[in-house]
Amino acid sequence: xxxxxxxxxxxxxxxxxxxxxxxxxxxxxxxxxxxxxxxxxxxxxxxxxxxxxxxxxxxxxxxxxxxxxxxxxxxxxxxxxxxxxxxxxxxxxxxxxxxxxxxxxxxxxxxxxxxxxxxxxxxxxxxxxxxxxxxxxxxxxxxxxxxxxxxxxxxxxxxxxxxxxxxxxxxxxxxxxxxxxxxxxxxxxxxxxxxxxxxxxxxxxxxxxxxxxxxxxxxxxxx
Amino acid sequence: xxxxxxxxxxxxxxxxxxxxxxxxxxxxxxxxxxxxxxxxxxxxxxxxxxxxxxxxxxxxxxxxxxxxxxxxxxxxxxxxxxxxxxxxxxxxxxxxxxxxxxxxxxxxxxxxxxxxxxxxxxxxxxxxxxxxxxxxxxxxxxxxxxxxxxxxxxxxxxxxxxxxxxxxxxxxxxxxxxxxxxxxxxxxxxxxxxxxxxxxxxxxxxxxxxxxxxxxxxxxxxx
Amino acid sequence: xxxxxxxxxxxxxxxxxxxxxxxxxxxxxxxxxxxxxxxxxxxxxxxxxxxxxxxxxxxxxxxxxxxxxxxxxxxxxxxxxxxxxxxxxxxxxxxxxxxxxxxxxxxxxxxxxxxxxxxxxxxxxxxxxxxxxxxxxxxxxxxxxxxxxxxxxxxxxxxxxxxxxxxxxxxxxxxxxxxxxxxxxxxxxxxxxxxxxxxxxxxxxxxxxxxxxxxxxxxxxxxxxxxxxxxxxxxxxxxxxxxxxxxxxxxxxxxxx
Numbered sequence: 282x283x284x285x286x287x288x289x290x291x292x293x294x295x296x297x298x299x300x301x302x303x304x305x306x307x308x309x310x311x312x313x314x315x316x317x318x319x320x321x322x323x324x325x326x327x328x329x330x331x332x333x334x335x336x337x338x339x340x341x342x343x344x345x346x347x348x349x350x351x352x353x354x355x356x357x358x359x360x361x362x363x364x365x366x367x368x369x370x371x372x373x374x375x376x377x378x379x380x381x382x383x384x385x386x387x388x389x390x391x392x393x394x395x396x397x398x399x400x401x402x403x404x405x406x407x408x409x410x411x412x413x414x415x416x417x418x419x420x421x422x423x424x425x426x427x428x429x430x431x432x433x434x435x436x437x438x439x440x441x442x443x444x445x446x447x448x449x450x451x452x453x454x455x456x457x458x459x460x461x462x463x464x465x466x467x468x469x470x471x472x473x474x475x476x477x478x479x480x481x482x483x484x485x486x487x488x489x490x491x492x493x494x495x496x497x498x499x500x501x502x503x504x
Numbered sequence: 505x506x507x508x509x510x511x512x513x514x515x516x517x518x519x520x521x522x523x524x525x526x527x528x529x530x531x532x533x534x535x536x537x538x539x540x541x542x543x544x545x546x547x548x549x550x551x552x553x554x555x556x557x558x559x560x561x562x563x564x565x566x567x568x569x570x571x572x573x574x575x576x577x578x579x580x581x582x583x584x585x586x587x588x589x590x591x592x593x594x595x596x597x598x599x600x601x602x603x604x605x606x607x608x609x610x611x612x613x614x615x616x617x618x619x620x621x622x623x624x625x626x627x628x629x630x631x632x633x634x635x636x637x638x639x640x641x642x643x644x645x646x647x648x649x650x651x652x653x654x655x656x657x658x659x660x661x662x663x664x665x666x667x668x669x670x671x672x673x674x675x676x677x678x679x680x681x682x683x684x685x686x687x688x689x690x691x692x693x694x695x696x697x698x699x700x701x702x703x704x705x706x707x708x709x710x711x712x713x714x715x716x717x718x719x720x721x722x723x724x725x726x727x
Numbered sequence: 728x729x730x731x732x733x734x735x736x737x738x739x740x741x742x743x744x745x746x747x748x749x750x751x752x753x754x755x756x757x758x759x760x761x762x763x764x765x766x767x768x769x770x771x772x773x774x775x776x777x778x779x780x781x782x783x784x785x786x787x788x789x790x791x792x793x794x795x796x797x798x799x800x801x802x803x804x805x806x807x808x809x810x811x812x813x814x815x816x817x818x819x820x821x822x823x824x825x826x827x828x829x830x831x832x833x834x835x836x837x838x839x840x841x842x843x844x845x846x847x848x849x850x851x852x853x854x855x856x857x858x859x860x861x862x863x864x865x866x867x868x869x870x871x872x873x874x875x876x877x878x879x880x881x882x883x884x885x886x887x888x889x890x891x892x893x894x895x896x897x898x899x900x901x902x903x904x905x906x907x908x909x910x911x912x913x914x915x916x917x918x919x920x921x922x923x924x925x926x927x928x929x930x931x932x933x934x935x936x937x938x939x940x941x942x943x944x945x946x947x948x949x950x951x952x953x954x955x956x957x958x959x960x961x962x963x964x965x966x967x968x969x970x971x972x973x974x975x976x977x978x979x980x981x982x983x984x
Contacts, residue, residue, distance in 0.1 A: 345656075345702050346695040347663035353678040354695075357687035442568035446667055453570045457578075466578035474567055474575075481566045623828035623887075625789055627842035627894060628818025630811075637841065641832045
């Protein structure tokens with residue numbers, strides 16, 4: 282068997298369009314899920330037991346169900362409740378919903394890494410709870426929360442391929458549409474894999490930079 | 505939820521559930537020994553083999569699972585390897601699982617104290633015996649928690665088989681939803697089934713960890 | 728504590744000739760030679776990173792030396808023996824580690840019978856009988872069914888010594904055997920070692936316990952930066968060290984102990 286990449290230039294624009302949608306999906310989910318995850322993590326520390334209980338149950342459900350099922354749910358259910366979205370926004374909603382809970386786990390771990398003495402010391406100085414949180418606690422959570430946060434973030438990119446199942450024209454579905462026509466699946470898939478690898482590499486570089494930064498923060502912050 | 509519809513589509517859902525269980529069991533059974541073998545070969549640090557394994561494992565971990573499944577199912581025939589959807593899904597998901605799992609196992613193996621190797625070698629024990637009698641038993645309690653987490657991820661991952669036309673649980677639920685326009689019944693029901701499966705695995709994990717702790721008189725949180 | 732009498736034969740038990748060991752650019756052992764006679768107890772002292780522990784690991788080829796020779800009981804150690812033969816020779820050399828390194832998933836008894844059965848080919852019955860003998864010798868006859876995590880550090884180290892003795896070694900290497908112990912547990916381990924010396928075991932002991940060295944060791948070897956800077960009869964070296972490094976080192980040790 283010989284690989285024949287001569288057909289690739291013709292289909293390159295289609296793949297590139299797919300890669301662009303993949304990138305859009307990744308960035309949108311990142312931007313939406315991060316602040317929601319932040320809020321969820323803070324609510325997890327709320328004093329109200331019912332709130333904590335509901336959040337833990339939701340977190341367990343969203344992280345226990347296959348992401349693909351959640352994508353299907355959004356695809357079929359959102360129009361029924363009056364939200365007639367295109368496939369892409371619908372996938373963004375679905376992916377953001379479960380990623381927010383993964384991020385919340387990372388942030389909760391970060392919050393728990395701050396010693397209780399920090400709260401006590403800040404309160405003893407007369408700082409308000411809000412001020413304590415923003416000025417004292419949150420800056421200290423970042424070093425512990427960042428590495429798991431970024432590793433979840435890299436999962437988003439790989440997860441975007443699921444959106445192919447709900448008619449989002451991202452890279453995996455673009456590749457499939459192309460090779461169904463050209464009958465050269467291996468070549469097209471190799472090119473698609475290479476594009477994913479490049480996108481991965483970019484995220485990986487960000488991750489390493491982030492981890493180095495976090496490690497420095499941790500050393501500096503714990504002396 | 506609409507129980508009447510659930511009963512109407514029960515045969516398809518039941519079939520889907522069985523297929524999901526089959527894929528999950530098959531991928532776990534195939535991936536575990538392969539992962540163990542990869543981990544051992546990586547630990548043995550044979551020069552060329554090690555480099556090849558590093559590249560292969562990380563290439564697989566870099567790619568979306570959907571692309572790996574496409575490679576097996578659509579790319580296979582180009583290599584003269586025409587597989588049924590079910591076989592392709594099981595092979596693709598096993599490859600993914602083995603790559604991730606080998607890293608989990610390797611982490612457990614290398615977490616065993618180096619002094620254990622030294623003491624065993626000083627007594628004249630052979631490498632094979634050191635591995636089987638000294639290292640593996642100590643690594644197992646360390647490997648079980650990440651292994652079970654991985655197993656749950658693999659059960660969720662079995663839903664991806666639907667992307668290569670396998671009629672498993674997610675596919676059955678989404679098909680029923682698209683026919684009846686009632687995702688609330690079918691997708692929520694399927695989600696509940698997934699949660700029950702992973703719940704059972706979590707219970708098994710708790711039991712296994714308790715059993716191992718008692719067996720080896722381990723104190724919680726380490727040796 | 729008084730001097731522990733023991734009989735030293737003329738026959739050489741351990742010879743190390745021009746051992747050299749480097750890790751990358753770091754020189755751990757530089758041209759180290761020493762010999763130990765049968766029944767002799769050798770105390771090895773020196774600062775941390777001076778090469779004492781590396782020497783022990785080179786003697787039984789846990790860490791093969793880059794060059795030089797090791798001869799144990801008249802027979803050469805080395806990779807040339809082949810993997811299997813080297814393993815069997817290694818089993819003739821008992822080793823006790825600072826961190827005990829007992830197998831945590833085995834009971835005390837299992838720790839003692841594993842290697843005799845696997846390496847020496849003893850039956851379970853023979854190995855168990857020998858193990859019980861040794862446990863009685865180190866005063867732990869009632870602990871055979873316990874797991875290491877249920878024992879004190881001193882008890883664990885006594886088990887580790889019994890485990891090494893179960894192979895009926897010709898030489899025993901001790902790598903700072905009491906350094907990881909709480910002070911009140913040190914003496915029970917040293918007593919086991921004194922008994923062993925009195926029974927005529929050839930011993931190389933890396934230690935900071937100067938009282939023990941004075942009571943038991945026939946000779947002292949002082950290491951500094953991968954070299955032997957001084958060696959001689961215990962009393963002489965302790966009373967009148969020649970080399971400035973060993974003077975400084977021994978002064979510091981004697982002050983603290």
